[in-house]
Amino acid sequence: MLNGGLIPGRAYLIKGGPGTGKTILSIHFLMEGVKNGEKVLYITLEEPIEILKEDMRKLGFDIDNPLFVGIDATPVKEKRSIFEGFHYEEFAKGFTELVRAVRERLKEDKFTRVVIDPITMIKLTMEDELEYRRTFLAFLKEIANYNVTLFLTSEVYEMSIEDYLVSGVIELKTFETGGKTVRGIKVVKFRGSDFDETMRPYKITSSGIEVYSEETIL
Numbered sequence: 001m002l003n004g005g006l007i008p009g010r011a012y013l014i015k016g017g018p019g020t021g022k023t024i025l026s027i028h029f030l031m032e033g034v035k036n037g038e039k040v041l042y043i044t045l046e047e048p049i050e051i052l053k054e055d056m057r058k059l060g061f062d063i064d065n066p067l068f069v070g071i072d073a074t075p076v077k078e079k080r081s082i083f084e085g086f087h088y089e090e091f092a093k094g095f096t097e098l099v100r101a102v103r104e105r106l107k108e109d110k111f112t113r114v115v116i117d118p119i120t121m122i123k124l125t126m127e128d129e130l131e132y133r134r135t136f137l138a139f140l141k142e143i144a145n146y147n148v149t150l151f152l153t154s155e156v157y158e159m160s161i162e163d164y165l166v167s168g169v170i171e172l173k174t175f176e177t178g179g180k181t182v183r184g185i186k187v188v189k190f191r192g193s194d195f196d197e198t199m200r201p202y203k204i205t206s207s208g209i210e211v212y213s214e215e216t217i218l
């Protein structure tokens with residue numbers, strides 16, 4: 001569907017409602033890096049990291065591999081350290097703190113793939129839309145310097161600033177037909193490459209996401 005794959009060093013947005021498989025798809029993406037011996041970074045803003053790991057182990061992912069670095073930035077009541085010197089309360093103040101923390105982490109280690117899951121959480125913490133846009137754009141520019149491929153997940157369906165600024169958008173959808181759930185995946189945007197514009201069926205199985213790239217829905 002991607003005509004060979006994603007272009008490295010760029011940012012991609014994975015959009016879809018709850019339970020569509022955004023997290024699983026992101027983990028697939030990271031674990032492919034791990035298989036190649038790459039160091040990868042996963043930042044969770046919604047699901048606590050231990051629960052995530054438990055679920056991903058069940059799907060057969062090598063989540064305990066030291067090349068996989070998982071960081072928990074989920075909301076907690078007590079002041080808790082996420083990265084050395086950073087606390088959730090600071091994160092909650094906005095994107096700026098997260099950007100700063102991610103930058104520090106990228107300087108420390110050579111990561112090739114980074115996931116922020118979901119970006120929606122950050123947006124919710126930022127009151128000023130203009131400030132969010134400015135910070136988001138600065139973040140993408142900054143990330144470009146480190147040559148990492150970035151996945152951002154989002155539960156927001158409407159087109160927003162992220163859609164315009166990233167290099168690619170992949171949408172995950174679920175439909176109900178005759179009491180059955182059908183899942184569809186579609187590449188909406190992919191800068192710098194030709195791509196398959198047709199929505200293709202996919203399934204979430206005990207080994208993760210399977211895309212039927214030759215089939216159509218209906």
Ligand SMILES: Nc1ncnc2c1ncn2[C@@H]1O[C@H](COP(=O)(O)OP(=O)(O)O)[C@@H](O)[C@H]1O
Nearest residue numbers: 016017018019020021022023024025204205206
């Ligand atoms: N072992 C499994 N077999 C089949 N489906 C599964 C399995 N594990 C998880 N799922 C499906 O994956 C969904 C969760 O995927 P997830 O990536 O967490 O979604 P999102 O991040 O978009 O909310 C569940 O709602 C369920 O439908």
Ligand SMILES: [Mg+2]
Nearest residue numbers: 022023046117
């Ligand atoms: Mg998720």
